[in-house]
Structures are given as structure tokens and as C-alpha cells.
Amino acid sequence: MTLALAPAPAPASAASAAGREAHAYRATGALGGIPLEMDIVLTRVGGVVLLLTNTSLGGTADPALTATAVRAAAARAARA
Amino acid sequence: MCPNAPVLPPRNAPYTALVTFRLAAPWAARRRRTYGTGRHGNPAGRALTWVLVGALPAGLALAACGTGPRHPAQAGRPAAPSLPPAASSPARPADLKRLVLGLGDLPPGFVARPLTSRNLPSDLTGCAGLQQLTGDSIGRHEQAEFFRPPIGPWIDEAVIAPASRPAASGSAAGGSAAGVSAAGGALAGPPPA
Numbered sequence: 061m062t063l064a065l066a067p068a069p070a071p072a073s074a075a076s077a078a079g080r081e082a083h084a085y086r087a088t089g090a091l092g093g094i095p096l097e098m099d100i101v102l103t104r105v106g107g108v109v110l111l112l113t114n115t116s117l118g119g120t121a122d123p124a125l126t127a128t129a130v131r132a133a134a135a136r137a138a139r140a
Numbered sequence: 141m142c143p144n145a146p147v148l149p150p151r152n153a154p155y156t157a158l159v160t161f162r163l164a165a166p167w168a169a170r171r172r173r174t175y176g177t178g179r180h181g182n183p184a185g186r187a188l189t190w191v192l193v194g195a196l197p198a199g200l201a202l203a204a205c206g207t208g209p210r211h212p213a214q215a216g217r218p219a220a221p222s223l224p225p226a227a228s229s230p231a232r233p234a235d236l237k238r239l240v241l242g243l244g245d246l247p248p249g250f251v252a253r254p255l256t257s258r259n260l261p262s263d264l265t266g267c268a269g270l271q272q273l274t275g276d277s278i279g280r281h282e283q284a285e286f287f288r289p290p291i292g293p294w295i296d297e298a299v300i301a302p303a304s305r306p307a308a309s310g311s312a313a314g315g316s317a318a319g320v321s322a323a324g325g326a327l328a329g330p331p332p333a
Contacts, residue, residue, distance in 0.1 A: 071290055107301065107302075108236070108239065108299050108300060108301055108302075109299075109300040109301075109302060110297065110298070110299055110300075111297070111298040111300065112295070112296065112297045112298075113294070113295070113296045113297075114292040114294070114295055115292060115293055115296070116291055116292055116293040116294075117291060118291060120253050121293065122293065125247065125293065125295070128246070128247065129241065129245070129246060129295050129297070131246070132241060132245035132246070133241050133297055133299075136240070136241065136245070137237075137241045137299065139238075139239070
């Protein structure tokens with residue numbers, strides 16, 4: 061299985077919540093003939109780095125879900 | 141002795157013995173064939189569910205070594221990652237646990253999944269760039285995985301307190317951008333030789 065990885069727009073909510081830049085990637089491929097999509101977001105909040113992925117098989121990765129999770133993760137990390 | 145009688149492994153048998161036991165014992169094989177029925181609907185759905193169990197770690201590892209284009213900010217930079225100096229003191233382990241996502245942070249329908257040694261970012265192998273990142277710069281970290289039955293999506297999070305803090309090059313802002321980009325670039329790095 062080979063996945064193609066390409067930069068993707070980082071969720072704006074992540075950048076705003078983190079107060080720092082966020083890097084996002086969209087991975088696409090197939091697993092056993094089933095299409096796979098994965099959103100990968102990497103960001104830094106204070107002294108910690110957050111790596112968050114949203115993976116979907118048989119469909120498209122929901123960017124809204126990615127943004128929701130990243131926003132929540134950044135908000136938690138910002139409490140540190 | 142009945143030829144079909146299962147041969148029980150000793151109590152302290154290694155895992156390989158348990159596998160042999162399953163293969164040799166007909167009743168165990170029957171149980172294995174029917175494992176997972178009843179809750180997830182049709183056979184295709186069950187098969188997909190089992191495929192998905194191992195999909196995420198493998199997918200992320202492969203994505204990390206993907207052949208897609210590198211991040212523009214990574215172009216011309218060495219593959220070796222260098223995380224920037226932290227803006228504040230690194231979180232203590234207890235703090236890291238508190239910072240990890242919880243079920244309440246996600247939309248309804250998700251369930252927490254137990255972590256295994258294959259979860260990111262620890263113990264990932266097969267990708268030189270990512271192994272270098274995990275070996276050199278990832279210190280303490282806490283992880284969580286959530287899954288929406290029956291077939292996803294998966295949400296995985298790792299909260300990482302970087303272990304190494306090399307001196308930033310250039311301005312503070314530039315160092316920050318380079319460091320995070322380098323970490324991201326490791327995700328988008330070239331495939332292993």
C-alpha cells in the first residue's frame with residue numbers, strides 16, 4: 061500500500077487556538093482496495109507538540125471533524 | 141488420547157505456543173472463525189472493521205514515509221528534524237496526561253480505544269526520518285485514540301514534550317518556523333532506502 065502525502069491547509073481554528081503556526085497534511089491511498097484518507101495536523105502549543113490524525117476508510121476524512129479535534133486539543137494544551 | 145483433543149500449552153508458554161494451540165485445536169479454530177459476529181452487521185462490515193483495527197498505525201507509518209511532495213518550507217533543508225526551543229517550560233508527565241483529548245472533546249459516537257505498541261508516535265519503525273525524529277527529539281508523550289464504530293473515523297492524538305532543544309538558528313520567529321517545519325517535514329520525508 062502506498063499513500064500519497066500532500067500539504068493541506070491547516071485548520072484555521074487550530075492556528076488561532078494554538079497561537080502558533082500549524083502544519084497540516086492530507087494522506088490518500090487505498091487499503092485492500094478501500095480508499096483511505098488521513099488528515100495529519102502538527103502544531104506546537106507552548107512547550108508541547110501536538111500530533112493529531114483523523115483517518116477515514118471508505119470515505120473522505122471530514123475536515124470539520126479534524127478542525128474540531130485540533131481545536132479541542134489546542135485548547136487543552138493551552139491550559140498547560 | 142483422542143486425536144482431536146486440544147493440547148493445552150503450559151501456563152507460561154510463549155505467545156507462539158498459544159498460536160499453535162489455536163491452529164491445532166478445532167474448537168479454537170471454530171471460535172476464531174466466528175469471532176466478531178453479531179455486533180457489526182454483515183460480513184463485509186465485520187471484515188472491514190478488522191481491517192481497520194490495524195489500519196491507522198500502518199497508515200500513519202506509511203504516510204510518514206509517503207512519496208508525496210514535501211512541505212514547501214522543508215525544501216532544501218536536511219531531513220534531520222530539530223524542534224525549536226520551547227516557548228515555556230516543558231509539561232510534567234502528569235500535565236501531559238491532563239492535556240490529552242478526552243471523549244468529551246469529540247462529537248458524540250466516539251469510543252476510546254486502548255493503545256498498543258503500534259500507536260503513534262512511539263515504536264514506529266520502517267521510516268528512517270520518523271525514527272530519527274522519535275529517537276532524537278520526542279521525549280515524554282501521552283497518546284490517545286478514539287474510534288467511531290463500526291468503521292471509523294479514527295482520531296489519534298499525541299501530546300509530546302520535546303526532549304532535545306538545540307539552539308535555534310536565525311531569529312526567534314524563524315527558528316520556530318524551521319523547527320516545526322522540520323518536524324512536519326519528517327512526516328513528509330522521502331521513503332526509506
